[in-house]
């Protein structure tokens with residue numbers, strides 16, 4: 001398959017449509033998302049959100065309070081405090097999406113510790129060792145939580161075979177674990193349920209993982225059409241463009257996307273594009 005033809009101007013117009021949709025809070029991480037449909041994938045944690053379930057979450061003051069204080073602690077870089085706060089959520093709510101986000105917070109904590117390691121100053125070796133060990137602890141906790149997410153999804157799927165959110169979260173956790181066999185099976189399970197957007201999204205990520213950037217980009221393009229839109233698709237088109245060496249176009253699209261969505265993934269991709277430009 002050839003890499004699909006990309007029309008940046010047209011995509012920027014489509015992005016405007018996506019970005020003009022109503023902003024709805026993610027029921028797992030509290031991020032504001034643009035969506036004009038009843039089912040969407042969060043631009044921050046990539047948990048699937050369903051309008052009916054989100055309404056329940058948004059009306060739950062205990063849950064909303066815990067998510068808000070987690071985010072406040074994260075902004076203050078008090079990562080351990082944020083983890084302790086969010087742990088309460090995973091204890092009180094059975095939805096595996098909460099465990100999945102808790103795992104992502106551990107990955108973030110691990111990355112934060114790695115970022116604190118400095119090789120350029122003398123006499124900081126002991127401090128580096130502390131950060132390295134903390135990073136490794138957070139990373140292994142993240143893996144355990146991703147396993148737990150997968151186990152809970154599979155258990156719930158045995159009881160509720162009609163819920164497309166479960167195989168989707170199973171897919172996300174499996175990809176993060178590098179378990180592509182389970183991820184593939186989750187895509188197959190998703191294809192049995194009538195949830196075309198989640199299926200398309202998972203299929204896009206699966207092909208991205210396999211390095212089939214042409215297929216991934218064409219799946220993403222299908223999600224830039226009105227009525228069947230995920231604003232995250234524009235991010236993945238930029239990523240696919242970077243992977244196939246189309247740096248300028250990747251940068252143009254990401255620049256437009258960054259007006260609507262700001263998060264660590266966008267910053268990291270912008271950094272990767274900038275690094276390629278220097279080569």
Ligand SMILES: [Zn+2]
Pocket residue numbers: 026027028029030031042043044045046047
């Ligand atoms: Zn989220």
